[in-house]
Amino acid sequence: MISMKTDLKTDRELSAQIADAIRNAIIDGSLIVDERLPSEAELSEQFHVSRPTVREALKRLAAQNLIRTRRGATGGAFVNRLRxxxxxxxxxxxxxxxxxxxxxxxxxxxxxxxxxxxxxxxxxxxxxxxxxxxxxxxxxxxxxxxxxxxxxxxxxxxxxxxxxxxxxxxxxxxxxxxxxxxxxxxxxxxxxxxxxxxxxxxxxxxxxxxxxxxxxxxxxxxxxxxxxxxxxxxxxxxxxxxxxx
Amino acid sequence: MISMKTDLKTDRELSAQIADAIRNAIIDGSLIVDERLPSEAELSEQFHVSRPTVREALKRLAAQNLIRTRRGATGGAFVNRLRxxxxxxxxxxxxxxxxxxxxxxxxxxxxxxxxxxxxxxxxxxxxxxxxxxxxxxxxxxxxxxxxxxxxxxxxxxxxxxxxxxxxxxxxxxxxxxxxxxxxxxxxxxxxxxxxxxxxxxxxxxxxxxxxxxxxxxxxxxxxxxxxxxxxxxxxxxxxxxxxxx
DNA sequence: CAGCTTTAATTGTCTGACAAATGATTTCTA
DNA sequence: TAGAAATCATTTGTCAGACAATTAAAGCTG
CATH class of the missing domain: 1.20.120.530 (GntR ligand-binding domain-like)
Structure with a gap:
């Protein structure tokens, strides 16, 4: 679980709020380096949003080099070690x-x-x-x-x-x-x-x-x-x- | 037109490549501050991808503060003045x-x-x-x-x-x-x-x-x-x- | 046991749809 | 006619569902 504050406001884009929540989890150490995030399907359930919205959030994080993603059976989004x-x-x-x-x-x-x-x-x-x-x-x-x-x-x-x-x-x-x-x-x-x-x-x-x-x-x-x-x-x-x- | 090099490779995510193309257009001055980007529909035509893919690209740029978006008739994505x-x-x-x-x-x-x-x-x-x-x-x-x-x-x-x-x-x-x-x-x-x-x-x-x-x-x-x-x-x-x- | 096939999980992409916001246009009214 | 109100068109925001591509693990076969 990223953060239990899943009460998203309506006045900002959902993908931005979700990205913030995950980013904060990384910054405060709830998510550590190389840890795997829940799958996009799981995240959309947790946050009560659709998968495209979750994906937009993840792309925001990817743009900041905070996560990397890999396809496949053991794939997913992983917290990046920022070098x-x-x-x-x-x-x-x-x-x-x-x-x-x-x-x-x-x-x-x-x-x-x-x-x-x-x-x-x-x-x-x-x-x-x-x-x-x-x-x-x-x-x-x-x-x-x-x-x-x-x-x-x-x-x-x-x-x-x-x-x-x-x-x-x-x-x-x-x-x-x-x-x-x-x-x-x-x-x-x-x-x-x-x-x-x-x-x-x-x-x-x-x-x-x-x-x-x-x-x-x-x-x-x-x-x-x-x-x-x-x-x-x-x-x-x-x-x-x-x-x- | 952002860049005529719309020959996207297959070995990287499309949204990342599109984000790169637009980012480079901003850096080299082809897109100037406050200029409006083509609408998502137009961009998906130009790059021959779907709208969700274009959106993921735009979210990447938004995460870097390079663009802002506004809904509505005169809305769209605009190049941000980075302050x-x-x-x-x-x-x-x-x-x-x-x-x-x-x-x-x-x-x-x-x-x-x-x-x-x-x-x-x-x-x-x-x-x-x-x-x-x-x-x-x-x-x-x-x-x-x-x-x-x-x-x-x-x-x-x-x-x-x-x-x-x-x-x-x-x-x-x-x-x-x-x-x-x-x-x-x-x-x-x-x-x-x-x-x-x-x-x-x-x-x-x-x-x-x-x-x-x-x-x-x-x-x-x-x-x-x-x-x-x-x-x-x-x-x-x-x-x-x-x-x- | 080695190599191949199948399978399951996961991200990447597409299509189509509707909601919400917002400026422009038109229509209506005083 | 002037101003207010309703309508419209455009654009982004969100959703649902589908299929393709990739990858590792499990199962099968010789």
Whole structure:
């Protein structure tokens, strides 16, 4: 039994209320990970609704990655273990839409991103592994390739910064930062990166990687601040040029 | 027309594929905010599926707050403007479940929270308004009330810290921090706060509020660090006691 | 005992229907 | 004619019943 409060109101969609009831059961621990929910037929009896209505409720939960379903004799709906890696995607999608739909300006988004990132570098300097360094170096190398498109340059930039954050070895930090770092990519993609500016960014990235490798979080922090300033400056000139046209 | 790639595969649920198609149309801008989607009947024609299948797809999107629906003559499904305030809830639910389902220990969650928070105080010290200060002072006052339950104390703690972060006046920061700050509340709720420890926390909160009001982000940062250490220490003694039993 | 077949359970999808809400239209009335 | 009331058309919300597809377990067969 999910919850005995089966007294559904009439002022909201039934499928939404049922989804809420099940979601709450998951949150408060009445339903634990990998536990099987009652079959759709049983749920429709319990809640006194039809099977399509139950199914709509289950699809709502599936959209939030809270359950998975399997057909067949031993099939059904099961409570999902929400994993950090899977939650990234959702987090990034939402963050991206928030920026674009609320007309957040580049400076605000950039400030948030670099502020959060600077918070992580001290930990990253202490805890990073060879893997993180290797990723950072590889991305720096990619960024200095001549024929690289602006989009690929941005993507590499994102990869570099994610490795930087992942170096802190705190999954909660990595998760929270994913949204801030990735969501800004579409905005960065509007920038045209000249050879000169790429050089500058690569130099700053290298400086950051060196500081991290040396365990000097303070230096990395300061360079990151310069990178933040440079990025905003770059964006401003681009956007001002756009305006003039 | 949402997308002409109506060649749906057979290896995934149709409703999931349709939801993806519409979601992508929203993300890439083919569907703009407040635009009305085709009616369910029209969508089922376009995608060559039945109405219940279309409905399941729409419910998936509704669960992510991407659309809203209205009945009636001029009703239908409309693209939602995703707002920061509405996204908070989702973000908090997900963060909370991530912590509990992945057995993230208190120290890791706490580290993430305070690391991110400390990143914000410099901005908060510069930009906070009277409202933010008033909220912080009010919550500090509430926390020093004698008859307060542990749960209410935690809730007030959360409110204090959110006001602190909101003081930075950067909606992106507030959004990202919401998850980190609120998700830890269930873990904090497992702690019993003695009168002595409450006094200590209130003292630290007061010190932080004073520093913010004085525009001294550096001092606030340092006090926040002490608060982080004290919180972890408190939790450790509680959890060690639990273990001994 | 291994391999095949059957069976039962469960989700995925479809059809058709009616209820409820809601704005637009028409009709009625003063 | 102006305003109120009734009607209509459109659309989502819900229901009932059916069948297909999938899957594991049980039963059968050599």
């Amino acid at each position: 950090f890696e899977e939650a990234y995607g959702q987090q990034i999608t939402t963050s991206t839409l928030l920026l674009s739909m609320n007309d957040v300006d580049f400076e605000t988004a950039c400030e948030a991103r670099f502020t959060l990132e600077r918070a992580c570098v001290a930990l990253s300097a202490k805890r990073h592994t060879g893997d993180h360094m290797a990723t950072m170096r590889a991305e720096i190398h990619r960024q200095s390739q001549p024929g690289l498109s602006d989009e690929a340059f941005c993507a590499s930039d994102v990869a570099f910064h994610r490795a930087l954050v992942d170096g802190a070895q705190n999954p909660v930090l990595s998760y929270q930062l994913a949204g801030a770092i990735e969501a800004i990519e579409p905005l960065m993609n509007m920038i045209t990166f000249s050879a000169r500016s790429r050089e500058e960014i690569v130099a700053l990235h290298t400086e950051i990687a060196n500081a991290i490798e040396a365990g000097n979080g303070n230096a990395a922090n300061k360079t990151l601040e310069r990178l933040a300033e440079y990025t905003v400056e770059l964006a401003n000139t681009v956007f001002q040029k756009r305006k003039q046209k | 920061f305030e509405e996204a908070y809830g989702q973000q908090i639910t997900t963060s909370t479940l991530l912590l509990s389902m992945n057995d993230v220990d208190f120290e890791t969650a706490c580290e993430a929270r305070f690391t991110l928070e400390r990143a914000c105080v410099a901005l908060s010290a510069k930009r906070h308004t009277g409202d933010h200060m008033a909220t912080m002072r009010a919550e500090i006052h509430r926390q020093s009330q004698p008859g307060l339950s542990d749960e209410a104390f935690c809730a007030s703690d959360v409110a204090f810290h959110r006001a602190l972060v909101d003081g930075a006046q950067n909606p992106v920061l507030s959004y990202q921090l919401a998850g980190a700050i609120e998700a830890i509340e269930p873990l904090m709720n497992m702690i019993t706060f003695s009168a002595r420890s409450r006094e200590e926390i209130v003292a630290l909160h007061t010190e932080i509020a004073n520093a913010i009001e004085a525009g001294n982000g550096n001092a606030a940062n340092k006090t926040l660090e002490r608060l982080a250490e004290y919180t972890v220490e408190l939790a450790n003694t509680v959890f060690q006691k639990r273990k001994q039993k």
